[in-house]
Structures are given as structure tokens and as C-alpha cells.
Amino acid sequence: MFRQLARALRIVTCVSAIIVIAAVATFSQSTPAVSTDLSGMFTFLREGEFVQLTVEDGQLSGFVSRFGDTESDKGQFIDHFFDKASIQGEHLYFKTKTVHAIWYEFDGTLTTAAGKQKGEEGYRTLNGKLTMHKADATGTEQASERTVTFQSFPDMQHMRSK
16 A cells, blocks of 8 residues: 555656646746846937936836037036836836926837847847927927937946956
């Protein structure tokens, strides 16, 4: 009787192991890998300007750093920190705080470029619609939108670790 019980226990153990292995294999194939390295700097509208993204615990934060273009701020860096931001899969959205009567809104995707190596310039791209909101002296707002592609800056730290 002890032999039959031991044999049955081995069979149940083997079948359980097979089920667990099959479940893990199915889960890993059906669940896309979530990248943990979405943070970084991206180009913005003009050379020297950039978007900084930081993703921690699935939460997006960051800012747009641009050159001022009015008489009072011409040539100075102006930082527009995100007021609202979200990232779900590849979809990314942010709205900046208003600085000098200007704020930005971006709605698009964060993707990895085919043929690029991690750490290379343009490894990741932000593609979507950028809307610039501008208020005049009377408070009347004007919005202009355009389709944009912003490329990631090279990651020198990653390039050195190769």
C-alpha cells in the first residue's frame, strides 16, 4: 500500500509541475514585456530644447525645457513642468504648467525605433500631436497644433557600460 501511495504522490507532483510550467510559459508569451527604462531626454522643437521624461512606479513626470522667444525672456531657458501626465503601454500624454502665458499639451506614443541599439540617439521616439497654447495680454487663448516626432538623446551612461 505504501508503494502505491508513493507512486500516486509522484504522479501528482509531476502533473502539478507540468501544469505550472505550462502556465508560466503561456503567461510569458501572452504578456508583452513592460519596459522599465522609459525615462530619458528627448529633442523638442529647436536645437538645444528638450523634453525630460521620468517614469517611476508606473507614474510619469517631467518637463519641457525651451528657449524664451519674447523680448523679456529671449534666449533664456524656460522650464514647463508637467501639470498632468499619464502613460499606459505606449500611449503617453502630458500637459505642462503655464509659464509666461504659454503651456504645451502632448498626446501620442512612446516607441522603440527599429534597428537602433539601446542607448543610441533615436532609440526611442515620441510621436504624436503637440499643441501650444498661448494667451495674449487680454487673456484670449490661441492654440496651434502640429504633428511631431521627438528622438531620445544618446544615453552616455549606457554606452559606457557596453
